[in-house]
Ligand code: HEC
């Protein structure tokens with residue numbers, strides 16, 4: 001991947017390089033590392049699964065160190081340690097291996113990574129953004145934390161989640177609805193939790209945004225809401241943005257977990273705006 005940073009330092013070509021970066025759409029004038037930090041600490045929120053949670057939220061000093069348990073009827077998964085620790089994390093993996101793990105769900109040894117990591121959506125993360133995510137993961141504090149092995153014996157994993165991903169182009173930010181769709185889908189995976197559940201996973205074709213997925217936990221049970229206009233039309237854009245970034249509805253009631261509110265709280269105003277505009281266009285369910 002060409003790295004624009006050293007070139008930009010040479011004053012003469014700074015403007016064309018910046019222009020190109022803007023035309024490319026997704027990276028803007030940010031460096032890959034800045035973009036990656038925004039994505040992981042913001043809308044993508046890998047830590048919502050990969051950072052262990054205590055009674056008061058994410059455990060301090062354990063960012064992305066793994067161990068959070070997902071106890072489902074058909075599998076028991078433990079989120080991996082994705083810090084650069086060389087023994088218990090991903091410190092020995094190359095960039096290409098990490099990109100393959102994130103978008104294709106394949107480890108360097110060829111084994112398949114299991115759910116609930118949202119591979120069907122992560123397959124659509126652009127080359128620029130997945131490289132940015134990897135650049136940021138390299139800078140996270142390494143934490144030695146050995147995570148138990150997930151058990152998928154009752155849910156045999158496929159040899160692959162699909163054909164090799166190949167190249168994924170950037171989505172142009174100038175197309176507000178396409179950008180909003182990219183945010184709500186591949187990046188923030190709102191529709192992974194909020195689409196109609198089936199035994200094979202969420203129905204992103206016929207049940208997009210319909211809600212109904214159940215999340216049992218220490219909070220009792222939460223049920224993902226319908227996020228199509230049949231339910232969300234009762235909220236103004238400002239109310240909707242407040243719900244997504246604070247977890248509090250206009251009537252003062254609070255959303256139960258596991259929505260990644262602290263991550264969405266870091267979204268830029270422009271990204272939130274595009275995402276809400278897109279949600280308004282979902283077919284009613
Ligand atoms: C909805 C929860 C969830 C989200 C969101 C999620 N992951 Fe995962 N991830 C998991 C689980 C669970 C595993 C372990 C699966 C297994 O044991 O096969 C995993 C495994 C991995 C692995 C394999 C590591 C190894 O040592 O085998 C990598 C790399 C990874 N995730 C990176 C990421 C990145 C980067 C993001 C954000 C872009 C992310 N994940 C978002 C749940 C999630």
Ligand code: HEC
Pocket residue numbers: 184188189190191192193194215222223224225226227231240243244249254255256257258259260264
């Ligand atoms: C890990 C699963 C998960 C993810 C990811 C997720 N949500 Fe949610 N969301 C839920 C659950 C569960 C509820 C219901 C909480 C409750 O009823 O207390 C909810 C509730 C909501 C509500 C409240 C609707 C109402 O009727 O008041 C909105 C709006 C919403 N989510 C939007 C989003 C958006 C937008 C995203 C992506 C940025 C997103 N969610 C990502 C699980 C998720």
